[in-house]
Amino acid sequence: xxxxxxxxxxxxxxxxxxxxxxxxxxxxxxxxxxxxxxxxxxxxxxxxxxxxxxxxxxxxxxxxxxxxxxxxxxxxxxxxxxxxxxxxxxxxxxxxxxxxxxxxxxxxxxxxxxxxxxxxxxxxxxxxxxxxxxxxxxxxxxxxxxxxxxxxxxxxxxxxxxxxxxxxxxxxxxxxxxxxxxxxxxxxxxxxxxxxxxxxxxxxxxxxxxxxxxxxxxxxxxxxxxxxxxxxxxxxxxxxxxxxxxxxxxxxxxxxxxxxxxxxxxxxxxxxxxxxxxxxxxxxxxxxxxxxxxxxxxxxxxxxxxxxxxxxxxxxxxxxxxxxxxxxxxxxxxxxx
Amino acid sequence: xxxxxxxxxxxxxxxxxxxxxxxxxxxxxxxxxxxxxxxxxxxxxxxxxxxxxxxxxxxxxxxxxxxxxxxxxxxxxxxxxxxxxxxxxxxxxxxxxxxxxxxxxxxxxxxxxxxxxxxxxxxxxxxxxxxxxxxxxxxxxxxxxxxxxxxxxxxxxxxxxxxxxxxxxxxxxxxxxxxxxxxxxxxxxxxxxxxxxxxxxxxxxxxxxxxxxxxxxxxxxxxxxxxxxxxxxxxxxxxxxxxxxxxxxxxxxxxxxx
Numbered sequence: 001x002x003x004x005x006x007x008x009x010x011x012x013x014x015x016x017x018x019x020x021x022x023x024x025x026x027x028x029x030x031x032x033x034x035x036x037x038x039x040x041x042x043x044x045x046x047x048x049x050x051x052x053x054x055x056x057x058x059x060x061x062x063x064x065x066x067x068x069x070x071x072x073x074x075x076x077x078x079x080x081x082x083x084x085x086x087x088x089x090x091x092x093x094x095x096x097x098x099x100x101x102x103x104x105x106x107x108x109x110x111x112x113x114x115x116x117x118x119x120x121x122x123x124x125x126x127x128x129x130x131x132x133x134x135x136x137x138x139x140x141x142x143x144x145x146x147x148x149x150x151x152x153x154x155x156x157x158x159x160x161x162x163x164x165x166x167x168x169x170x171x172x173x174x175x176x177x178x179x180x181x182x183x184x185x186x187x188x189x190x191x192x193x194x195x196x197x198x199x200x201x202x203x204x205x206x207x208x209x210x211x212x213x214x215x216x217x218x219x220x221x222x223x224x225x226x227x228x229x230x231x232x233x234x235x236x237x238x239x240x241x242x243x244x245x246x247x248x249x250x251x252x253x254x255x256x257x258x259x260x261x262x263x264x265x266x267x268x269x270x271x272x273x274x275x276x277x278x279x280x281x282x283x284x285x286x287x288x289x290x291x292x293x294x295x296x297x298x299x300x301x302x303x304x305x306x307x308x309x310x311x312x313x314x315x316x317x318x319x320x321x322x323x324x325x326x327x328x329x330x331x332x333x334x335x336x337x
Numbered sequence: 338x339x340x341x342x343x344x345x346x347x348x349x350x351x352x353x354x355x356x357x358x359x360x361x362x363x364x365x366x367x368x369x370x371x372x373x374x375x376x377x378x379x380x381x382x383x384x385x386x387x388x389x390x391x392x393x394x395x396x397x398x399x400x401x402x403x404x405x406x407x408x409x410x411x412x413x414x415x416x417x418x419x420x421x422x423x424x425x426x427x428x429x430x431x432x433x434x435x436x437x438x439x440x441x442x443x444x445x446x447x448x449x450x451x452x453x454x455x456x457x458x459x460x461x462x463x464x465x466x467x468x469x470x471x472x473x474x475x476x477x478x479x480x481x482x483x484x485x486x487x488x489x490x491x492x493x494x495x496x497x498x499x500x501x502x503x504x505x506x507x508x509x510x511x512x513x514x515x516x517x518x519x520x521x522x523x524x525x526x527x528x529x530x531x532x533x534x535x536x537x538x539x540x541x542x543x544x545x546x547x548x549x550x551x552x553x554x555x556x557x558x559x560x561x562x563x564x565x566x567x568x569x570x571x572x573x574x575x576x577x578x579x580x581x582x583x584x585x586x587x588x589x590x591x592x593x594x595x
Contacts, residue, residue, distance in 0.1 A: 057408075058393050058406070058408030059406075059408070060406060060408075061393070061406060061408045061409055061410075083467070085393070085408065085469070087406075104466075104467040105467060105468060105469065106466050106467050106468065106469035106470075107466060107467060108464055108465070108466050108467070109465070109466030109467075109469075111369045111370075111405065111406050111407070112369060112370060112405055112406070112591055112592065115465070115466070119464075120463075120464050123461065123464040124461060124462075124463070124464055126460065130458075130464075133453065133467060133468065134468070135468040135469070135470065135471070135472035135473050135476075136392055136422060136426070136468065136469055136470040136473055137422070137426035137429075137430075137470070137472075137473040137477075138468075138472075138473075140422045140423055140426060141423075141426075144423060155430065156430055156476065156477065156515060156516065156517060157426075157430065157472060157473045157476040157477055158472055158476060159476065159502070159514040159515040159516050160499075160502045160505045160510065160511065160514030160515070160516060161449075161472055161476070161499045161500065161501065161502045162453070162458075162498045162499040162500065163453070163467075163468050163472050163499070163500050163501075166458055171515070179515050180513075180514060180515030181515055182515070209410055209413060209419045210393050210394030210395055210408070210412075210413055210419045210420060210421060211394060211420070211421040212393045212394060212408060212421060212422055213421070213422050213423070214421075215421055215423070216423060265406075265409055265410060267409075267410035267413075268410060272405065272409075324410065326401065326402075329588065329589075330402075330405075330589065331589070332589070332591070335589050335590065335591055
């Protein structure tokens, strides 16, 4: 096939399919064993300086926040982030200095809340480097290729754009139609982190609501840490096998963390904590303010349980539950612009 | 005209005008912000059979209120399906999405959109969030509708960065690049009027002005020369009923303003 064009973006997280197969065969266990551990142990064991990391969910929906705070607490450095649908997650990781390289489909924005002060400041001052651009489907299909164990998949998005020019994709002439098609390289994140509503001690997990990119990402990532609202018995998984989004053999660690997505939304369970997100957006307008935020909510608490108390405890969480279930209207500080 | 409203803001006007472009019994892929509320308004007025899809997998929801995010649970509340991004993006690529609906920071005369950087990509003066799903929508939906604010910094001769392809550099350019045949920007709605794209040249053309706006104002607020249609229409102002529905969908005013 003629290569018509090559993107200038840095290729991150790609492995030769045989290299990755070998890694999987040597490093991933098929054993049905109890994988429960603390958030501290999971991050200490599976997240290393320089890793290429990805979060499941959608930036501020169903994000494994307990793991994210622990990454900051343990002072992980030089992380490369998959900016797939990154919103609140990436903002904290860049603002804390843990992530300094990112491939961007979407980052530095908080959707309707406005642009992200910390993330943008880091890019505009050169502290965080954008290594490549892509689009949401572009990233989604990087994980699809990784899941399939192939070096790339084809698509028709991004063609003709500067997004393509700064991506790590290539364009070839399709041998069937003769038309240009985009080749999207596989991505195999070193570690992916998800929050789910329920899983068993082995890692068999169900997801409620949209899967977003998690089905493919779980199968593309080399290591997968899951935090869960609740631990269930494997018999429940076996009673409804069509509900299993993630089978156990993809999973490396399981942490039971009720409300583990706070302040992001957990579909059907609890709404965004707009006050808390608003506090971050306000404080992170300056580097000093960002440091204050991390002192208060990460370094100044022992663990996620203490954090939950600090953000308002049961009263706050019950309120977020009611808003999610349409029993109370939402409010947000950023609305009073 | 049924109960024209006397007081409305530009966002309410844009949402109402945009909603009328969406047809009943068609599908629309919706982005963050005004696109969401315009699509929901269409569904509650002239297009009850409009199928709304969101990039994170939500399909055809019946949410009482506006989602905050294109990925939040309201995008699949009482929906037809709560699926995945791979599903919605594939459906779009395969031809199931009639309309795409986007916002834009900067646009040129061919409808190319920039939401990535102002200045040099390597060391930008301003860094925006990037494509998100926008490139996918602009590349793969059959007809894209864009809602945006208009001024000289936003309507530019050439965007700093083509995040999302419009007609690229002219007729046939999309197809030569490999984008789906016949796809591309269809309408642009600003606070001044509605634009289409000339069939032959693929350059933006002013089709309609909002009430009280003039061609001169449009030209003053554009960095490129705007072609004006032979028969420029005037858009309808919002009706009281439309405003009522907008405020029902968005009680906090997060999208539509107060």
